[in-house]
Amino acid sequence: MTLGGFMLRRLASIIPTLIFVSIIVFSLQQLIPGDPAIAMAGDELNDEAVQEIRVKYGFDQPFYVQYFKWIGNVVVGDFGASYRNKMEVLDLILTKLPVTLQLAVFSMIVALIIGIPTGIIAATHKDSFIGTAANLFALTGVSIPHFWLGIMLILLFSVNLGLLPSSGYVPPWEDLRQNLLSLIMPSIVLGTGVAGVITRHTRGAMLQVLSSDYVRTARAKGVAERIVVSKHALRNALIPVITLSTIEFGQLLSGAILTEQIFSIPGFGKLIVDAVFFREYAVVQGVVMVTATLFILLNFVADILYFVVNPRMRSANG
Numbered sequence: 001m002t003l004g005g006f007m008l009r010r011l012a013s014i015i016p017t018l019i020f021v022s023i024i025v026f027s028l029q030q031l032i033p034g035d036p037a038i039a040m041a042g043d044e045l046n047d048e049a050v051q052e053i054r055v056k057y058g059f060d061q062p063f064y065v066q067y068f069k070w071i072g073n074v075v076v077g078d079f080g081a082s083y084r085n086k087m088e089v090l091d092l093i094l095t096k097l098p099v100t101l102q103l104a105v106f107s108m109i110v111a112l113i114i115g116i117p118t119g120i121i122a123a124t125h126k127d128s129f130i131g132t133a134a135n136l137f138a139l140t141g142v143s144i145p146h147f148w149l150g151i152m153l154i155l156l157f158s159v160n161l162g163l164l165p166s167s168g169y170v171p172p173w174e175d176l177r178q179n180l181l182s183l184i185m186p187s188i189v190l191g192t193g194v195a196g197v198i199t200r201h202t203r204g205a206m207l208q209v210l211s212s213d214y215v216r217t218a219r220a221k222g223v224a225e226r227i228v229v230s231k232h233a234l235r236n237a238l239i240p241v242i243t244l245s246t247i248e249f250g251q252l253l254s255g256a257i258l259t260e261q262i263f264s265i266p267g268f269g270k271l272i273v274d275a276v277f278f279r280e281y282a283v284v285q286g287v288v289m290v291t292a293t294l295f296i297l298l299n300f301v302a303d304i305l306y307f308v309v310n311p312r313m314r315s316a317n318g
Helices: 003-032 036-041 048-059 065-074 090-124 130-143 146-162 177-211 213-220 225-254 257-262 268-277 280-309 311-316
Strands: none
Touching: 003 065, 003 280, 048 257, 090 130, 090 177, 090 257, 090 268, 090 280, 130 177, 146 177, 146 257, 146 268, 177 225, 177 257, 213 225, 225 280, 257 268
């Protein structure tokens, strides 16, 4: 199968997935306790004002009517407005998305720098103390809660040593140095968790490749172990790691809520927590829909990368 045909097949499955996700996202509003009209009325809490809001935003209409009206607006980029921020939800999302995107990129860099070498070490020294230590690191990275690690880093590097800012975010165009300093600790918090996952998958893939026939043949021919690992084994072992990293990056975009709260980073995580607290349903729906869409698209990219780098998959889909 050609790359174009594979992409069309995957795109055909994305559309019904997005429709299903949109129904789930919109339905969640019905499960949230409280009346959105009352929350939006604020200080003008009287029956007449509440009823006027219900009519204005369609809260008095049946569920399916509200859904089709909402999804029709979403298709053209209209997620509604934030009554607290006095902004369109799409503008609010476009303001917060670059912050979370930068944090996710930095965290992924940390994860790859730590995870891949550690996984290689764990595979090539599987019966030694170094290999055991690498496995222990992977387990620790996956197990440590983000909120605890974040607090410990703040206590060490901000309170005790005074080297890094404890919280806040400065855009790179205002102060690049301060921007980088403010992202070091949250990137480590998120990156170490992903690094543990990448370590385990890299180790498993390397062990499988190192036991393959062509690697044994290379060793029998007297090829140096360093060349066997770096040239013959690693190239094939990284195929599943590439797809895993793409999926993990999508999770970083949607799963940094606690970390952003701890470090007061004004990204997607903090935005959705504040929106839930103030019952801004349009903001919650917009953020969840965008993050779900990004995650689905990143899975699509992961499938394409896997198809490109894995010739066996191309032949299997032929």
